[in-house]
Amino acid sequence: MIPTDRMNRKVRWSLAAVVATMVALGVWALAANGNGPEERPAAADQMAGEDMAGMEMSSDGSAQLTAEQIRQFGVTFATVEERTLSGEVRTVGIVNFDETRVAIVAPKFSGYVERLHVDFTGQPVRQGQALLEIYSPELVAAQQELLLARRLQQELGTSSAPGVPAGATDLLGAARRRLRLWDISEAQIDQILRSGQPQRTLTLYAPVSGIVIDKNVLAGQAVQAGQPLYTIADLTEVWVEAELRQADAGLVQEGAPATVDFAALPGRSLSGRVEYVYPTLQEQARTLKARIAVPNPEGRLKPGMYATVRLGTPERTALTVPSQAIVNTGERRIVFVDMGGGSLMPHEVEIGRIAGDYSEVLAGLEPGQRVVTSAQYLLDSESNLAETMKSMIGMGSGGMDPMDMSGEGMENMDMQGADMRGMDMPAAGK
Secondary structure, three states: OOOHHHHHHHHHHHHHHHHHHHHHHHHHHHHHOOOOOOOOOHHHHHHHHHHOOOOEEOOOOOEEOOHHHHHHHOOOEEEOEEEEEOOEEEEEEEEEOOHHHEEEEOOOOOEEEEEEOOOOOOOEEOOOOEEEEEEOHHHHHHHHHHHHHHHHHHHHHHOOOOOOOOOOOOHHHHHHHHHHHOOOOHHHHHHHHHHOOOOOEEEEEOOOOEEEEEEOOOOOOEEOOOOOOEEEEOOOEEEEEEEEOHHHOOOOOOOOEEEEEEOOOOOOEEEEEEEEEEEEEOOOOOOEEEEEEEEOOOOOOOOOOEEEEEEEOOOEEEEEEEHHHOEEOOOOEEEEEEEEOOEEEEEEOEEEEEEOOEEEEEEOOOOOOEEEOOOHHHHHHHHHHHHHHHHHHHHHHOOOOOOOOOHHHHHHOOOOOOOOOOOOOOOOOO
16 A cells, blocks of 8 residues: 555646656747747738738727828718708508598498398498498388378478468478488489379488408398498508608607608609507507508509618707718717827717618717718727737736646645546656
């Protein structure tokens, strides 16, 4: 049995030999590549030369360029100044019915449908066109009352009995009004009076012109008072309901001009105006609707069609910068400002409304400053690289404790309990 102290001593010396060998191999590899401890890798020099051709990066992240470098990199500038913003909001919309041009046909009495004149959904109808014929006991009774009232009116008018004034009671007028309130036309009432006989069925007519978009009646069906039978929509004018993001909700106002394009009408833009902006957001889409009335005399716009909508926004004056000058890093937005003498300093900015090629500046810039409008992403990458190298250098200057290879350090290494039996440990000198 090998003593425990002797075994631990052999293990410690063997580990020291392994570490020394690894260090020697590392030094040999550096020597083979021609890079001493003080030398900079040639690949790094080549990369710096190819990328920035000697651009100097200061500790504050600014870049120092010569006039030749500005020309070589294609750096261009623009001025921060106040401009009039008159942009537009581009969004999508869906064609819908004009709700003010939709009518429902519902009888004001119960009865039975004897015949349908309009018998399918989508059928165009004209105002006053016959829709259906209906038999109703209530209508028959009302017609009999109408005929009786006329006969009484005639008899009272020719009566010479004392105390009975001629025409004192207008029973005939009351009977006519009752039928009119049930949507029986004057022509039908006159026909009943001329024939002197009640009609078995009476006809219901279309109140408006349009397209039947819903039909809920069949021949022979029993219907009740107030039951919707037809829904008719006038499509000579339609609504385009545009979807507005929350960020654009405050830019669009009622009366704003709108231009609408449809895939069904290539090359033909329709003009309209925002009639109404709905006061609430849709729960699922989290968007706000803006309603645009668009004329549709030819009927080529169909409800359900998709549209591309461009909405004009009110003009106002604001401090602006070209949108292409802004570098969006995800966490912040920066602009490189010309500080003079070839120094380009990154400034963090707060951006407001975007209109066309310009963006509103809320904070971070002053009027008259020159900003970089091209090659700024290259400057940003070099600026970030300089900050990263600076932080790495700061980390290295803090120092790291080297591995303690002294005898005490190796003595403190707890190797007890390790099963070293049968392991061939070479001597440190071999």
